[in-house]
Amino acid sequence: MPQRIEITLTENLVDAEGEALRHKAKNYFDIDIDTVRTIQIVTIDADLADAQVETARSEIFTNPVTQVSDLTPLAVDFDWIIWIGFRPGVRDNPGATAVEAVEDLLRVKLAPGQAIYTSRRYCLKGATITRQDAEKIAGEILANDIIQQWAVYDRSQWDPGTGIGFVIPKVILDHTPEVTTLAIDSDATLARLSDERSLSLNPSDIPTIRAYFLDPVVQRQRQAVSLGDPTDVELEYISQGRSDHCNHNTFGGRFYYRDLSTGESETIESLFKTYIEAPTLALQKKKPWVVSVLWDNAGVGRFDDDNCYTITGETHNSPSNMEAYGGAITGIVGIYRDPMGTGKGSRLIMGSYGYCVGPRDYAGDLKPKLHPKRLLDGVIEGVRDGGNKSGIPTPFGQVMFHPGYLGKCLVFVTALGIMPATVDGAPSDRKTIYPGDLAIMCGGRVGKDGIHGVTASSATFSANTPAGHVQIGDPYTQKKMHDFLLEARDEGLIRFITDNGGGGLSSSVGESARFSGGCEIQLEKVPLKYDGLDQWEIWVSESQERMTVAIDPRHLDRFMALSRLHAVESTVIGTYTDSGKIHITYNGVTCAYVDLDLLTSAFPKWEFEAVWQPPERRGLSEPVLGTPIDMAGLILDLLARPNICSKAWVTRQYDHEVQGSSVIKPLVGAGQDIPTDAAVIRPVLASQCGLVFSQALIPMYSAIDAYHMTTCTIDEAVRRAIAVGGDPGHLGGVDNFCWPNIQYDPKTNPDGRHKAAQLVRACKALERMCLAYGIPLLSGKDSMYVDGHLPGRYGETHKVSALETLQFSVTGVIDDVRQCITLDSKVAGDRVWIVGMTRDELGGSEYYDHLGKIGVNVPTVDPEAFAEVYRRMADAIRQGLLASCHGVYRGGLAVHLGLVAMAGELGMTVDLAKVPAGDALRSDTLLFSESAGRFIVTVAPDNQDAFAALFAGRPAACVGEVTQAPELAITGTDGKNLATLSVDAMKAAWKRPFGDLI
């Protein structure tokens, strides 16, 4: 008989969770609630005596100072009750820790199948709340029906004795695992079976797959292990290995690129090899600090003589789009496993985020699965819990709003780690496996999570069907594993380590087996969350918080002892061999026997047609606008635009101080409220060395040309790093491409050839910039298919494609963190300089967008000239000549002069006539152009001459002075006052849009 404990805060305490719900209901749906009281419910499905449950209630689940609880439903007053619980198979983190606590306190061990489940009920008071309101709150704020179930009760429906009853979301599969063979008598048969079983085999791969299994040599070898036609385990393995996610078929594909304006055409055999691998290898030869690139889970750069840093970034778009919190927490916790699985393993030192979503106040006709407001809240919370609970600082992040992301949001997550330069006397970045080494799975258990991604989301649910395809990251389990693996590394126990991400074991074991030349895996040894998984499901499940480790068998006892000490589950699941085969058995029967080199053999390349029409030929032109008269009003309105305004509410939810390494924080200035250009951390506490980190995201320019979007994005990321003191001689890059579908189809993707051309151009720009700025690409990932089909007002669907988006990250090493500077003006009387040329480049600008225009004069980058300026700027910072330094980004000079003044809480005079400019430009062009390559710096009068000498012959000019009176006073090109804005007024405008959020 299950038992249940209900817990709530004493009446006199503020119910912060309830208050948050009350605010959201008002904020999202204009529903007025008087009060909300939250009740936590712990349902124990185990054979415990009443006295034992009573002990658990009082000792574990009730704080005597703040809470009351009971084994029967608590009598809390309500007009409506909403109950929210998990669906079967969804990771219930509090339920799992409750089991640990109960077992420890009562000295018992729960039997297999017994568990503790947590859920919540909310008691709402409010005379005007209707059933419809309550259901809206339940279904659209509190619960996501993919992972949660909910119920709404009014007074008449609520039985105070029974409460919610006993809901046990236990997975019962009632299925005997079996291996199925698939007929391959023809391509058509295999294609049909692939469809029926959701194998997603690529049609062009099918002949290659058949040819392999029909090869007489292969057939003879298979007969020896009693196999004939391919099994589902084998085809799932091939399907995973050949997926775009694992294999990057797009970036490895062949592009036929034509430029319609020049008539020129070319064939590019591989974007990756041509534009990413080649320049990075060339740069690696010139830059000894580049330790390891292009093969491991993350790139490795030298930090100092004793340490290396590791970095990688990726996206978790589709899952977050369906279940924002779960997708995002799984994304951040997942990316943290990449540095853990790089080299012999690194300790995590920071993470960052980038969110691209639809407008937060979207009120149009399209109906995305989650409204952008709710989606963004969920994503913010997911990455927050994933990062904070992992004890990893999140000192940098960006939020971007654009209607193109209504179809699918983007959730960028980036992770950095650090590892000793040598482990056990050998370079830490190198690792290999020897035949006879043991294959060990560490961390979480395997369930139906993530099998076939989100394709299963349309399946119907029964009471005990696992909602398995959605994953919920568990930072607690992973943190324990992280601590354990680092200790094992330092004891020299780890030969090889890699993470289990996309593709699960099939990918981690399949790829690591290449180092020894084969493996034998006994699938029945893999620990499962619940019985009844088919063999192929165990092999490809993407259940989280798992690493695959290879160890020398001599180290097994010590490895397992350490694992037990850290309360981490580790299991030997097989042995690495040099047989050339992936050999998988289940209870002694072979279910897969595949040549290791099959996946790297001659599968056909994907092919894309890419056709470029320059923006003028696509009908874009500059708008015809007269000069605005109310310049002050315009600047204030720009400051309040969603992509410019303060998002401190997001920043402050992220722990950016943990590990004690913070140097340049996400929010800086006198009021600690202005976003920094870049973050700096001091990951080795005993060292003065710093790691600078910045990211940029300017997808709006893709509306004109993704080539310039790319150059400007990379330039911005670099300039951000330079602005805080980064070294132009050490710039590492991470490219994260998010692109809509580029495969042309006359009906479903009529502009596919344009999007493909944009990708080719972006890659050309990437190569150009990396070579000019000297940026090896330490890591990178691509995510294609950023498209959605959204229902409209009449039930019709609309395809919504995102802007072609590149997030670019830059890292650098700084010798002494005390040389770093911040963007806030510091002292009245300092000179204000603008470095870099302002041009007539308003195309795609925030200013044009504010007026409903796009234009065509997109900012362009002259990388060699800019690089020289950046070297001088770095010199100026190293010599201590600057009081502040800030790059000019989105919104142009007006916005960024405003930010410097706001950050310093000092005023500033600026004479636009003195701004270095290409031609005689209008005041609005000078103020709002987003030309790349520019900085605003403030210089003490004593340093003025030295600074001027350093920039002699470069586009740089003193344009004004920092003033004590906190006002930004701008003089127009005609010598007359153009606008005077107080710091208070600017801050008020800039903070207004999201100022009430905490």
Next chain:
Amino acid sequence: MSVKPNVLVLTGFGLNCDHETAYAFELAGAVANRVHINTLIGGDVRLDDFQILVFGGGFSWGDDHGAGVIQALRLKTNLGDRLLAFVAADKLVMGICNGFQTLVNLGLLPGIDGDYTCRSVALTNNDCGNFRDQWVHLAVNPDSPCIFTRGIETLDLPVRHGEGKFYADDKTIQTLSAGNQIALRYALPDGRVADGTFPHNPNGSLMDIAGICDPSGRVFGLMPHPEAYNHVTNHPAWTRRLEMDKRRGTVPPTTVGEGIRVFENAVAYFSG
């Protein structure tokens, strides 16, 4: 005693500030050891060999059933008497953030009338309803017996928590106040107490309480993180201060952050 005190910093089960906490104690002149909770429970490392025990920050057991609750339970169940003996042996115990939450759930704080098993105060959800990272100004109670805050008047430190609101009934608060057990309070930039104003008091703590000690001053818990101010560049205003120093022609005396003073006080207790 010229020997450096031995510090035990707990690790494992989701704790996460162990590296910088150990570093802070080393900077302050102690010998710091990071020890897994299970190692201590298993007896491979003996509490008796240490002078200072630190419950650090983090999310022990994910904070799933109240911050610090399961950690406190685990230690009480497995180490209860040894912890009490440690306190009785004139040694120091410190709890930072999650560690403070653990100390109050263990009952080692507030230790009123020498009862180190009673849960009489709590750290509950922030009034702002969310996890929050910010720097706070702190005012030190000069009359407090607290060993860790000796000689400090004000201090800036970061807070980063979702459950930091100090709560107790009126009578307990009165007792804490009368006994000068309220060692640290959230303050305004000018040093006056915050009087509940957000964000200076970031969580709605009663009496602006940021940290308390037991009546002996040897057991200390606080929500802010002194170990995260181990270097001058941790302070949010450091670039502004450095620029002013440069203009005045003065050279900053040290790179050590002011948070380390808290740890130095603990070390000095055994050497002075």
